[in-house]
Amino acid sequence: MTLRILLNRVKTDTLLKKNMTKFIKKEDLYKLLNSFLKDFEIIGPKQIANKGIFYEPLESIEDLYLGELFAIEPAKKFFLESSECLFHSGFLDGKATVQDAPLPDKRRIIIGLRPCEAKGLILLDKVFDSEYKDRSYINNREKSVIVGLACAKPDKSCFCTSMDGSPTGSRGMDVLLFAVEDGFIVEIYSDKGKEAFSSLGKEPDEHQNKTLSAYKQKRSELIGKNFKVPGDLSPIFESDYWDKVSFPCLSCGVCTYLCPTCHCFELVDEGRKMYRCNDGCAFSNFTLEASGWNPRPTKKERYRQRVFHKFDYFKKIFGENLCVGCGRCIRHCPVKMDISEIVSNAPSGAGK
Amino acid sequence: MIEELRNKARELLKTKQVEAVIGYQRASDGLSAIPCVIRSEEEAGRLIWDAACVYNLCGYLKDFRAKKLGIVAKACDVRAMIVLISENQLNRDDVFIIGMECCGVVDEKRARVSGRDGSDISSADKCKSCASCVPLAYDCLIKEKREKAKVSEDADKDKYEPVRKLEAKSLSEKSKSWKDEFKRCIRCYACRQVCPMCYCPRCVADQFMPVWFSKAGGIEGNFSWNVARAMHLAGRCIDCGECERACPVGIPLRDINRKIEKDIKELFGYEAGMKTDAKPFLACFDKNDPEDFIK
Numbered sequence: 327m328t329l330r331i332l333l334n335r336v337k338t339d340t341l342l343k344k345n346m347t348k349f350i351k352k353e354d355l356y357k358l359l360n361s362f363l364k365d366f367e368i369i370g371p372k373q374i375a376n377k378g379i380f381y382e383p384l385e386s387i388e389d390l391y392l393g394e395l396f397a398i399e400p401a402k403k404f405f406l407e408s409s410e411c412l413f414h415s416g417f418l419d420g421k422a423t424v425q426d427a428p429l430p431d432k433r434r435i436i437i438g439l440r441p442c443e444a445k446g447l448i449l450l451d452k453v454f455d456s457e458y459k460d461r462s463y464i465n466n467r468e469k470s471v472i473v474g475l476a477c478a479k480p481d482k483s484c485f486c487t488s489m490d491g492s493p494t495g496s497r498g499m500d501v502l503l504f505a506v507e508d509g510f511i512v513e514i515y516s517d518k519g520k521e522a523f524s525s526l527g528k529e530p531d532e533h534q535n536k537t538l539s540a541y542k543q544k545r546s547e548l549i550g551k552n553f554k555v556p557g558d559l560s561p562i563f564e565s566d567y568w569d570k571v572s573f574p575c576l577s578c579g580v581c582t583y584l585c586p587t588c589h590c591f592e593l594v595d596e597g598r599k600m601y602r603c604n605d606g607c608a609f610s611n612f613t614l615e616a617s618g619w620n621p622r623p624t625k626k627e628r629y630r631q632r633v634f635h636k637f638d639y640f641k642k643i644f645g646e647n648l649c650v651g652c653g654r655c656i657r658h659c660p661v662k663m664d665i666s667e668i669v670s671n672a673p674s675g676a677g678k
Numbered sequence: 679m680i681e682e683l684r685n686k687a688r689e690l691l692k693t694k695q696v697e698a699v700i701g702y703q704r705a706s707d708g709l710s711a712i713p714c715v716i717r718s719e720e721e722a723g724r725l726i727w728d729a730a731c732v733y734n735l736c737g738y739l740k741d742f743r744a745k746k747l748g749i750v751a752k753a754c755d756v757r758a759m760i761v762l763i764s765e766n767q768l769n770r771d772d773v774f775i776i777g778m779e780c781c782g783v784v785d786e787k788r789a790r791v792s793g794r795d796g797s798d799i800s801s802a803d804k805c806k807s808c809a810s811c812v813p814l815a816y817d818c819l820i821k822e823k824r825e826k827a828k829v830s831e832d833a834d835k836d837k838y839e840p841v842r843k844l845e846a847k848s849l850s851e852k853s854k855s856w857k858d859e860f861k862r863c864i865r866c867y868a869c870r871q872v873c874p875m876c877y878c879p880r881c882v883a884d885q886f887m888p889v890w891f892s893k894a895g896g897i898e899g900n901f902s903w904n905v906a907r908a909m910h911l912a913g914r915c916i917d918c919g920e921c922e923r924a925c926p927v928g929i930p931l932r933d934i935n936r937k938i939e940k941d942i943k944e945l946f947g948y949e950a951g952m953k954t955d956a957k958p959f960l961a962c963f964d965k966n967d968p969e970d971f972i973k
Binding site for chain 2: 656
């Protein structure tokens with residue numbers, strides 16, 4: 327099989343006019359992925375004993391975990407790395423030089439992304455690949471084929487349907503796998519996906535098509551949390567509500583670092599290299615200024631910033647919430663704070 | 679037991695013995711607990727008590743310095759308060775300890791990682807090596823009325839078994855296994871934020887000039903951060919296990935803390951938070967202290 331487009335493409339993929347649907351047996355899928363190992367880096371979820379599920383570059387396809395459990399960290403880290411060198415400076419013939427850090431050239435297939443995470447990438451595109459073009463982020467996006475996995479069993483902290491998503495959503499995917507009896511139904515949405523997957527498997531039969539539509543219907547119903555985000559939060563900016571709800575917050579970085587859409591960063595100078603590292607609004611030194619003044623001195627201001635950035639500022643600029651409802655910040659919060667509850671219970675209008 | 683707790687809170691607030699009570703209320707999932715602050719009698723009905731009340735609430739006392747507060751506390755939480763008092767971080771008179779007899783809390787972390795809801799998960803590891811279900815100090819004690827409060831049948835077992843296993847490894851094995859663990863660290867500092875003993879107004883990790891623990895590239899920064907954190911807890915860690923529970927990527931932080939705890943116990947016979955009148959470990963000097971390990 328030739329992988330012409332996959333190996334040569336530079337531009338973001340184009341979507342197919344009509345989705346393709348295939349059925350692949352589990353062993354055939356694994357065989358296919360094995361054949362890709364030569365030319366691609368394959369990244370997928372891996373189960374690690376006593377720790378949970380982690381996305382990792384796979385040395386063997388045997389390690390790939392395509393079960394119900396969710397990865398702890400989102401796949402965001404392969405696009406917006408937790409720390410990456412942007413440029414380095416030096417001296418050449420008595421003159422100062424600044425050189426961009428080299429970009430990795432390896433093509434990769436990222437498999438197992440959930441629909442919420444893939445949608446998170448679309449939201450990140452709005453920041454890093456629109457008016458401002460981030461060379462490293464765009465390179466990472468272009469070099470990746472996204473093979474998603476539809477959710478079989480949403481977690482009790484999931485709320486993607488309230489964020490206009492779905493456990494079987496296709497936004498941001500090149501290919502989406504649906505785990506069914508003895509194999510996977512594969513929906514292919516883009517050229518990239520077609521190139522990689524169209525040659526294998528067969529057209530699904532009637533029974534399998536029925537299974538697929540029932541699967542899609544059923545999964546959305548499994549999402550327990552359903553709520554509506556208040557249209558405009560700005561009237562309650564000064565409300566006591568934020569004092570009350572931010573009390574349990576420990577000011578750690580779990581929610582922001584595990585969020586598929588949080589993208590705040592700080593620049594760190596080290597030697598002659600400039601790094602971009604993760605930052606999060608929960609930290610007490612998030613907006614600490616050089617003078618010592620901090621406009622967000624307590625957890626109240628910082629937690630409110632998190633909610634407003636996601637459900638107010640971003641929405642006003644880009645038209646949707648900066649949240650995909652993956653539930654990670656609820657699941658992994660050390661004190662079980664629940665942003666969906668806090669947003670849905672927010673008082674309407676000004677006042678206390 | 680819960681009614682008793684709520685009534686006590688009401689009484690304390692009514693008689694103005696305290697300005698607020700820090701306790702647990704039910705979280706949105708209907709199963710877990712979430713820390714809460716109760717400021718009026720009417721709110722006291724929100725208080726709960728069961729095996730989901732995992733968190734050590736002492737950290738929240740920082741938010742209310744110099745105010746008289748009530749706090750719902752298990753035996754391990756009280757050990758933390760004993761150390762805080764000995765380090766002059768907490769005034770005993772400022773806090774009214776509502777001691778809870780405890781049968782062990784759920785292993786919230788294992789439930790989370792395995793995708794279960796916690797109701798079918800046994801006690802946390804820290805509870806299995808806990809020697810006492812009654813706090814060492816309290817202003818009132820709320821007794822467990824169910825069956826006899828027994829923390830664990832494993833309490834007599836060698837509590838340092840995992841540490842001994844670690845010690846038995848060779849230097850290169852140890853180095854490799856910790857590097858593998860620390861490469862996962864995402865530097866979210868949940869371990870620090872959740873720790874009752876981490877009360878520095880500005881942590882060394884938050885300083886920029888110089889940067890002590892690099893966040894850029896490599897795992898050196900992660901390694902030094904985790905080791906420095908453990909060292910800062912020497913003789914102070916009371917093994918509440920909160921750091922390990924909070925760590926989203928599953929680094930076995932308790933193993934490091936307990937290695938230091940074990941060394942201090944064996945060398946100096948000192949255990950943090952076990953005596954209400956003990957001085958901080960690093961503040962006591964004894965001519966008979968062993969020094970043969972200093973080379």
